[in-house]
Amino acid sequence: MTSRITSRRLLLVAAGMSLLGAATGCRSPWSDGDAESSAAGAEAGAATGQAGAPVPSAAPAGSPSPSAAGSAAPPSASGSAPASASAATPSVQPVRRVLTDAESKPVYELDAARRVVALTIDDGPDPRHTPTVLALLQQYGIRATFFLIGENAVDHPALVREIADHGHHIANHTWTHPDLRSLSDGRIRDELERTSDLLQRTTGRQPTWFRAPGGDWSPASLKVAADLGMRNMGWSVDPRDWARPGTSVITDRILKDVRPGAIVLNHDGGGDRSQTVAALKAYLPVLIDSGYYFTAPPN
Template sequence: MTAAAPVTAPEPSPAKPVPRAVGNPVYELPATDKLVALTLDDGPDPTHTPVVLGLLRKYGIRATFFLIGENAAEHPDLVREIAREGHHLANHTWTHPDLRHLSAAQVRDELERTSDVLQTAAGKPLTWFRAPGGDWSPVALKTCSELGMRPMGWSVDPRDWARPGTSLITERVLKAVQPGSIVLNHDGGGDRSQTIAALQTYLPVLIDDGYRFTAPR
């Protein structure tokens, strides 16, 4: 008598994003000790992101990378490397537009396309979204919640995107950081050598001062 062939369970369907309540962006962590979040925008960049990853690895820091979808689609191996290193992948739109001037359909397209690309690399739904320039709109916040993400802003902005000089970037971070801070830096969108040099300077200072880093879930 021939044994019956084993029944193979069907592959589970990908989890759909669970809509969250529409709320205001998170600007600080609910931390009473020296806990901060380091966030990096506008990557991935094939020149600067690997250097940033090396620094984070050196200091044992987990960060949140707010990636632009079209950059992620162009550099999928780099996106997978960010995820493998234990950092969080987060949505920063597909083309980095000012969402306040887009229709609801255009906003959804910007966020949804990016989430589709990043979730493939992360292997799980995304948790966070950040509007380019911190320019939020009711439509963007609503779409963010419908796609199962939370909006994250920042509390420390050294304006490194403007390349004001390594010393000024460093000074602005060290002067403003406090327990619960969300620090904004950029690893993409142009020459980020000043940002990298600033990270090399201020990260060990903060660590020596007792600060710990987290990538909020």
Template sequence: MKNDQMPPRRRALLRGAVVVGLATVTGCGAEAERSTAPHRAAATGAPPAGPQAARAAKPAQPSAYRLQPMAGYGPPRALPAKLRVRRKPILRMDGRGRPLVLTFDDGPDPRYTPDILRTLREHDVRAMFFVCGEMAVDNQDLLREMLDDGHVIGNHTWSHPQLTRMTKGAIRDEIERTCEVIEDATGEPPAWFRAPYGAWNRTAFRIGAELGMEPLAWTVDSLDWTEPGTSTIIRRIKSGAAPGVVVLSHDAGGNRSQTVAALRSYLPDLLDEGYRITVPRRYAR
């Protein structure tokens, strides 16, 4: 039977089914303790450890991220015709001179992040902050301060779980909810994503790409989450410094007073040695 011969009720039902199908294809899906040892699992394959590791994840909330515009931000962003999904995270940054990227994970934390921002401002340099949604949602003023100072804000999931042990829907929820907080606070969506513990999988790469983010790992790990002492953090960062290096530190997730003190010491030294502390431009897709 041709369409123009169908009864009106049947034609209406078919049209409704098509609309629902399109919404399913184009929409984003709905969508554990933040360990104070965020990179141990990446090196050993062990599950996240820490005194709060047993805390239950927050219940997922339905997300409409990028399905409908936020007030004043225009229409939803369309996915590129040919989505580029990386198989490995970016580890180094290219650039002229002696570029070096400083990154801080797990914040923002009102106890330590303001001091880090103050030190960066004193030396007129920019850094990257990979924030967790559960920290960012109550400290959106710090996100705006980061943006005003020219720093780059990246997505580090909502609650810092090990993504490789989660379902696709749970991974999407962790990432999307944090995208929402960042864009709500700053008016700009994040362009970079970092998996907790450095634990990536195909699903994390793809969801990050669908949401318009590049995956960034690191070259030098300060291991500051172990609280090894200020002098040890300084030594690790200065000995690992080289053009294109991405340095990993933390501004939350535990006592970060050593990280704050170390930055005050090694940052001017790196600048004196000719390093250009910078943030990356967006990688072309």
């Protein structure tokens, strides 16, 4: 029985990884009308609403993911990049995508007709927990979206690059994790733009997704995110792991609430996340054995 389960996991992981470069010409679940996409696992196709169709579950573990050519930005006055990052990245102004009103609205789930899950990791990078999460995702061939806080990213640039080099999607989660509803328009722009500029300089990629802390968007933050070429990603499964309710509670909440098209919220930063790491070890193989594939936006 154990050998059959192990074989199934390996087949699911291999299917997701092999389609990364093979499936082309399919619509992306994350950017309406964008041709850069592929299927999660063995499935591909268009999705409903703003979410669209799934993309591949994982890049080959440990292999560098492509950078956006010609998208590097010069250092801004709002934050300074590590010397190694600035020296390695050409000073070219990033080209930001112009979003439609529909694309500017938060996305909370993907296509419910497909057995696909988007795993999202918030509040890092954290030198205590992020490396363990990366190793676990590499073990299962899962590609996730990391919503990074600027003040953490500036302290750990090598870890930011490691996340990107493992093929995961790098996204914006503000500079200081404030409640955006209480900030002025200028402060909101500084929080988002400063973080995007730093992540661009560090990885060579312009962030294309944003998540408001606590999911508390405001009209001003939606506008600023759109101005910076970022769509907004919410979630549909929240185990409240940040409150540290216990590994079994986190695991049970996710397995109870997960469904096809779910966007799952977890945290690798903001405190002791050992319960979250233990829960990931428990529920990821269960979801894989249940036939779920994992997806993230294209880089």
